[in-house]
Each structure stands twice: as C-alpha cells, then as structure tokens.
Amino acid sequence: MQRVPHPRRLIALSLCLTLATAPAWLGAQEKKAAEPAPAEPEKKELRIIAFGAHPDDPEFQIGGCAIKWTQLGHKVKLVACTNGDIGHWGMSGGELAQRRTAEVQEAARRMGTEVEVLDIHDGELLPTLENRQKIVRLIREWKADIVFSHRPYDYHPDHRNVGLLVQDAAFMVMVPYFCPDTPYLRKNPAFFFFPDGFTKPYPFTPDVAVSIDDVFDAKVQALDALESQVYEGGATGTPETRAQRFGDDPVRRLAFLKRSWSSRHGNLANRFRDELVEWYGEEKGKAVKHAEAFELCEYGSRPSQAELKRLFPFFD
Numbered sequence: 001m002q003r004v005p006h007p008r009r010l011i012a013l014s015l016c017l018t019l020a021t022a023p024a025w026l027g028a029q030e031k032k033a034a035e036p037a038p039a040e041p042e043k044k045e046l047r048i049i050a051f052g053a054h055p056d057d058p059e060f061q062i063g064g065c066a067i068k069w070t071q072l073g074h075k076v077k078l079v080a081c082t083n084g085d086i087g088h089w090g091m092s093g094g095e096l097a098q099r100r101t102a103e104v105q106e107a108a109r110r111m112g113t114e115v116e117v118l119d120i121h122d123g124e125l126l127p128t129l130e131n132r133q134k135i136v137r138l139i140r141e142w143k144a145d146i147v148f149s150h151r152p153y154d155y156h157p158d159h160r161n162v163g164l165l166v167q168d169a170a171f172m173v174m175v176p177y178f179c180p181d182t183p184y185l186r187k188n189p190a191f192f193f194f195p196d197g198f199t200k201p202y203p204f205t206p207d208v209a210v211s212i213d214d215v216f217d218a219k220v221q222a223l224d225a226l227e228s229q230v231y232e233g234g235a236t237g238t239p240e241t242r243a244q245r246f247g248d249d250p251v252r253r254l255a256f257l258k259r260s261w262s263s264r265h266g267n268l269a270n271r272f273r274d275e276l277v278e279w280y281g282e283e284k285g286k287a288v289k290h291a292e293a294f295e296l297c298e299y300g301s302r303p304s305q306a307e308l309k310r311l312f313p314f315f316d
C-alpha cells in the first residue's frame, strides 16, 4: 500500500525545495536608500562627463567641445574605462598603463579638464553589475548634466561595452535604492553618443553638430600629449611609425598631427553639413571646417531644442 505523506512532511519538503532554489527576496535585508544629491537651484555651471574605452578616446571624440566648455567656465571630466595596457605594438602592462595615464593627465592639463583612468585591463572590459555600479557612482559624484559614451555598435569590444554600461547607467543614476552609498541624481542627465562610421544596425545620426574651428589648434595641442598613440601608432603601429610621424621633432610632428586631424574633423563637417547649417544657419554652417557631432541616447533626459542650446552654449 502506498503511504500518503503527512501534510506536515509535505510542508517541510516544499520548504526545502524553496530554500534550494530560494528567490532573491527571501532572507534579503531591507535596502537602504541613497540620499538625494543636494539641490542646486540656481546652478549655471554645466557638468560634463565623457566615458571612453581607452586613454585617448574621450580626448579624440570631444576634445574640441571640452575646451569650449572649459573656456566658458564649465566643468568637464574625461574617464578612460580601461587603463590601456595593451594599446601599443612594442610595450604593455603596468609600464604602458602608467605612460598612457601620464599622457591623458597632460592632455587634461592642456584642455583644463579633469581626467580619471579606471584600473581595468585593456581589452577585458565587460558589462558586469560591478562596472555598471562604478559608472553610476562616477556620474552621480560628478553631478553630471551631460554624459557621453561610444555607441554600443562600435568595432572594439571595450567601446561596445562602454556603450552598454553607460546606457545602463541612464535612469539608474536616479534610483535611490541602487548604489545607496552615493547620493542619487534628481534629474536624468542628457546622454550622448560619439560618432562612428558603422552602419549596422543603423548609422550614427547626430542631434547636435558643433564647429570646433575656434579651438582646433588647442585640441591638436592637447592630442600632441598622447605620444604613444598619435606618434607611435598605438596597438597597430610599428617600430618605424615614430620616425614616419616626425615623433622626435616637436614642430614637424605637430604639423603632421594638425594635417591628420584637420582631415578627420573636415570629414565630419562635410558628413554632417546639413546639421551644421541647421544649427548655425546657411552662411556660417557652410563655412565650418572642423566639427564634432553627437547623437542623443533615448534613455537619458530628452532635451528640447532650447535645452540643447543651453547644454551646448556654442551657437550665438
């Protein structure tokens, strides 16, 4: 005869099964909420933070606008999410990470920005919860109005993962019970992507296009500090690259750098000519030689045209 289990045993059995696959809420301690960041009612200063994968990406992508903002008294911080320790053809490891950190510190000094290099190995950045928390804390601590990153459709896995991590920080920066150790933001910042040339699943589509003609020389001066990359070719250089780019001649190397970045920013200006005309009007827009451009991420705040002009106060 089959014995029917006593109801109390059934309860014990189901409790054991429940504990074996315990839901996350069972036994979880009540969370503590973060404090809100103190209100700053009449805040005029803009606070900008840009995340790139490597110690050179934010400088390359928003160096011109960064200089324009700092010249107007706004605060800009550039963050490299990895330490760049495999970004060279002939050296690697701690020595390279230290060299590249010193390079971006010098570039930041020339641009008037802050800079931070996260101690994560180059080529190994993953979209983990820990890294998402890191990014959320950095955005909150900076009390950012504007956040930049790569798109999550970029060629380099570190670039793509920065895009994912920063997108995943949008909104979460306002959630009091996420990272309760760091005061949360009351307002979602505006998040923007850097431009790239990739077309799948869709090509970069700018919402703002800025002339950097007035600060182009200053941007090149800042990039001149990134020697391991701009004069030695970084990961894809060769032992000949430094000589080919006049790396040991301060005058000729700067002329080389100016030519190559004039071509890069000239291409961006031509590619986004319609947007430049839209922002500056026909005459000025057509005359822009060097541009930087950015696409709004849908997960941050959705600034109106007037609000965009407040965030990018460059159009008068």
Ligand SMILES: [Zn+2]
Pocket (backbone or CB within 6 Å): 053, 054, 057, 156, 159
């Ligand atoms: Zn990079």
